[in-house]
Amino acid sequence: MFLIETFNLVAVFVFAISASLSAIKRKFDLFGISFVAFVTSVGGGTVRDILLGDFPVSWMKNGNFAYSIICGILISFIFTNKLNGFKKTFFWFDTIGIGVSTIIGTYKAIEYGLNFPLCVLFGVMSSIFGGIIRDTLCNDVPLVFRKEIYATACIMGSVCFQFLNFLHIEIVISMPIAIVITIMIRFISIKYNLKLPNLNYKLKGKINV
Amino acid sequence: MFLIETFNLVAVFVFAISASLSAIKRKFDLFGISFVAFVTSVGGGTVRDILLGDFPVSWMKNGNFAYSIICGILISFIFTNKLNGFKKTFFWFDTIGIGVSTIIGTYKAIEYGLNFPLCVLFGVMSSIFGGIIRDTLCNDVPLVFRKEIYATACIMGSVCFQFLNFLHIEIVISMPIAIVITIMIRFISIKYNLKLPNLNYKLKGKINV
Amino acid sequence: MFLIETFNLVAVFVFAISASLSAIKRKFDLFGISFVAFVTSVGGGTVRDILLGDFPVSWMKNGNFAYSIICGILISFIFTNKLNGFKKTFFWFDTIGIGVSTIIGTYKAIEYGLNFPLCVLFGVMSSIFGGIIRDTLCNDVPLVFRKEIYATACIMGSVCFQFLNFLHIEIVISMPIAIVITIMIRFISIKYNLKLPNLNYKLKGKINV
Numbered sequence: 204m205f206l207i208e209t210f211n212l213v214a215v216f217v218f219a220i221s222a223s224l225s226a227i228k229r230k231f232d233l234f235g236i237s238f239v240a241f242v243t244s245v246g247g248g249t250v251r252d253i254l255l256g257d258f259p260v261s262w263m264k265n266g267n268f269a270y271s272i273i274c275g276i277l278i279s280f281i282f283t284n285k286l287n288g289f290k291k292t293f294f295w296f297d298t299i300g301i302g303v304s305t306i307i308g309t310y311k312a313i314e315y316g317l318n319f320p321l322c323v324l325f326g327v328m329s330s331i332f333g334g335i336i337r338d339t340l341c342n343d344v345p346l347v348f349r350k351e352i353y354a355t356a357c358i359m360g361s362v363c364f365q366f367l368n369f370l371h372i373e374i375v376i377s378m379p380i381a382i383v384i385t386i387m388i389r390f391i392s393i394k395y396n397l398k399l400p401n402l403n404y405k406l407k408g409k410i411n412v
Numbered sequence: 413m414f415l416i417e418t419f420n421l422v423a424v425f426v427f428a429i430s431a432s433l434s435a436i437k438r439k440f441d442l443f444g445i446s447f448v449a450f451v452t453s454v455g456g457g458t459v460r461d462i463l464l465g466d467f468p469v470s471w472m473k474n475g476n477f478a479y480s481i482i483c484g485i486l487i488s489f490i491f492t493n494k495l496n497g498f499k500k501t502f503f504w505f506d507t508i509g510i511g512v513s514t515i516i517g518t519y520k521a522i523e524y525g526l527n528f529p530l531c532v533l534f535g536v537m538s539s540i541f542g543g544i545i546r547d548t549l550c551n552d553v554p555l556v557f558r559k560e561i562y563a564t565a566c567i568m569g570s571v572c573f574q575f576l577n578f579l580h581i582e583i584v585i586s587m588p589i590a591i592v593i594t595i596m597i598r599f600i601s602i603k604y605n606l607k608l609p610n611l612n613y614k615l616k617g618k619i620n621v
Numbered sequence: 622m623f624l625i626e627t628f629n630l631v632a633v634f635v636f637a638i639s640a641s642l643s644a645i646k647r648k649f650d651l652f653g654i655s656f657v658a659f660v661t662s663v664g665g666g667t668v669r670d671i672l673l674g675d676f677p678v679s680w681m682k683n684g685n686f687a688y689s690i691i692c693g694i695l696i697s698f699i700f701t702n703k704l705n706g707f708k709k710t711f712f713w714f715d716t717i718g719i720g721v722s723t724i725i726g727t728y729k730a731i732e733y734g735l736n737f738p739l740c741v742l743f744g745v746m747s748s749i750f751g752g753i754i755r756d757t758l759c760n761d762v763p764l765v766f767r768k769e770i771y772a773t774a775c776i777m778g779s780v781c782f783q784f785l786n787f788l789h790i791e792i793v794i795s796m797p798i799a800i801v802i803t804i805m806i807r808f809i810s811i812k813y814n815l816k817l818p819n820l821n822y823k824l825k826g827k828i829n830v
Contacts, residue, residue: 234772235763241742249672254458256467258674259733266736273738315468318475320482324450339548339757345444354443463667465676524677529691533659548757553651563652611771 211307212271214300215262218244219275221297224335227283229341239337240276246333251308251325255315294393302385304330305357306378309364319365326361327354355392360385420516423509424471426482427453431546436492436548448546449485455542460517460534466523487492503602511594513539514566515587518573528574535570536563564569565603569594627723630689632718633680636662637693640755645701647759656692657755657805669743673733712811720803722748723775724796727782731760744779745772746805771785773810778803 222243226236254262262268283405308329312322331354340347364381368374414559431452435445454471457545461469521531540563547554573590577583640661644654663680670678676730724741724773726747730740756763782799 218607234776238745238772249700253462253671254469256469256597260674263672263733263735263739266739269736269738269742315472316477316556317472320478321472321475324478327447335549340763342761343551345549349752359444369700462671463678463681524681526681527685530684532683536656544758552760554634554758563656565653578799620757 208265210299210303212267213296214303215244215268215339216271216275217296217300218333219272219278222333223279224397225281229277233280236279238275239340240279241272242340243333244272244275247308247329247331248302248334251311251329252324252331253351255311257311258261298386298389299382301330301389302360302382303356304359305380305385306364306381309361309381310374310378313368322360322365323358325355325365330357356385356389359388417474419508421476422505423452423482423512424477425484426505426509427542428481429488432485432488433492433547434550436488445488446485448549449488450481451549452542452546453481453484455545456513456517456540459541460520460538463534463537464520466520474613481494507595507598508591509541510566510598511569511591513567513593515573515590518570518590519583519587522574522577530552531574532567535573536566539566560582565594565598568597624786626683627772628717628721631687631699632694633662634689634693634722635685635714635718636751637690638697641694642701643755645697651698652698655694657758658697659690659760661751662690662693664754665722665747665749667728667730668750669747670812672743673729675729682717688694704790716804716807717800718805719775720778720800723803724782724799727779727799728792731783731786740783741776741779744782745775748775774803774807775805 222240223236226239226385231239245260245268248262248340249260252258263275305326309322309326311329312325317325335345363384364377367381428449432445433447435448440448454469454477458469461467482513514535518531518535520538521534526534544554569590570595573586576590577584637658641654644657649657663678663686664681667678670676686756723744727744729747730743735743753763757764778799781802782795783798785795
C-alpha cells in the first residue's frame, strides 16, 4: 500500500496547486487561497471518510498530507505566472490523482460492505467532491455538473475495479489495472472531446418546477 | 416500522425526481443531474445522522435507497417533458415525504436524548437540508429561506409529535398522527398562501452589518 | 473550564446576532433568518467535532447553546433597527468569541494528537467556518477569503498557544494568554488596516486554469 500512499500524497499536492491558482485568479488573499487549496485537496476523502464513519479522517491520521498541501500552496505562490506552461504536466498529475482517488474510494466502500451503485458513488465522490466544494466556495456552479471532465472516467474505472474484484483477482493486481483504465478513459475522452448529453434537445417547452 | 421504511423510500424517490428536473432546467449533464438528485434526496437524513454520530448513515445501511434514487433519475430522464402535468401528484408525494422525514428526524433526536428546541431542529433539518444543499450547489439562494414552503409545517408537526410523546402516547399512534398534522398544515398554508413575515417593514434605514 | 464554557455561550450568542442581521438584510423570512443564525453560530465547532470524530457535537451535549442562539435571534428581531448603534460593542464580543473559538479548537486538536499545522488549521477552522457557511448559503463569496478580517489573528493566536504548550506552561495560564493575544492582534490589524497581500501585483498576464 506504500505506492498508493505516495500516489495519494502526489494527488493532494497537485489538487492543492490547481485550487490555489483558481483562488488567485479570483483575487482571494493569502488566507483565502490556502483555505480553498486545503478544502479542495482533502474534500473528497473527507466526505468519504465521514460518511463511512471512519474517524479521524485520513488526512488527520497522516501528517504528511498537511505538509504536502503546504508545499503545493507555496509552489503556486512562487510560480504563479509560470505555472501555465506546465499545463500538460498538471493534466497528467491531476488525472493520476483522480484515478487513484476513485479506486481507493471504491475499495474503501467495498470493504465497508456497500452494494454496487454505492461503491461506484463512493469512487466518484472521493475524486470530485473536492472540486465541487471549491466551486461552491468560489460562488460558481460546479464545473463538473456542466462540462463532463472526469465523472465518466471515474464511473467506468470504479465499475471495472468492482468487476475485477468480482472475478476474485488479487487487489495488488486489480487496483493498478483499474487505475490505469480510469486514466486512459479520461485521457481519451478529453482528447476526442467526448461528453455526456445534457438533455437540452428534450427541453422544447419550459419546465415549471 | 415497515410502513415508515416504505414511506421513506417513496420520499427519497420523489425528492430525486424534483431535484433532477431542477438540474435539467439548469442544463447540467447526465452526471450533474444524477449527482444533484442524489445529494438532494439523502442530504437531510445524512446531515441528521452525521450530527447524531449514527454511522454508517441510513442510506448506506439499506441499499434500496440507492435503487430508489436511480429509479427517480431514470423517470425524470424519460418523462422530462411530461412531468409538468403531474404537478399535483408530486405535491402530495413531496408533502408526504416531508411529513415523514420531519417526524423521523424528531424521533431520532428524542431517542438520542436531545432537548426540546434541538428535537424541533432535527425534525426540520431532516426534511429541508437536502433542498438547501441542492440550491447551494446550483448557485441559488436556498428557496426555503425566502419563500416559506414547508418550514412552518415541519416545526408545528415536530412540536405536536413531542407533545404527544410527552403525554406518553404510544409511538405507533403518535407518529402517524403527527405526520398527518404536518401534511395538513403544509396543505393549508399553501392553499391559503400563508407565510412568515420577512421583517421588510422594519427595514426603514439601511443596516450596515 | 467554566469560564470558557461561558465565553463560548457568549460567542455563539453574538455570532447568532450578526448572522441574523445579515439574513434580515437579504430579506429572508423568519425561518431563513433563524436557520442561517443557527448554522453560522455552531458551524465552526460542528465541523471541528465531526472531523475529530467527537460525537455528539458540542452544541448537542449542552442544551444551553440552543437557548443562547434563540436569544440572539430574538434580540435581532426586536432591535433590528437599533443594533447598528452597538457596532463597537459587537466588534468586541465578536473578537472575544473568535479568540475563544480559536484557542478551544487548537486545544482540542492538540488533545487528539494532531501535528503543528493541523492544530493551527483546527484553531482557524473553529472560528471561521461558521461565517463561510453563512456566506455560501447567502450566495456570496465568503468575505474572509477577500478581506482579511480575522484569519491572521487566529493563526498567530494558535501558534502562540502551541508555543506556550511546548514550553510546558499550565493550560489555565496559557489559554487566557493566547486568547488575549488573538484578540489584540485582531484589534491592531483592524485599527491599522493591516491585511494579507492578494498577489494581484503578480497577475500581469491572464492565468488559464
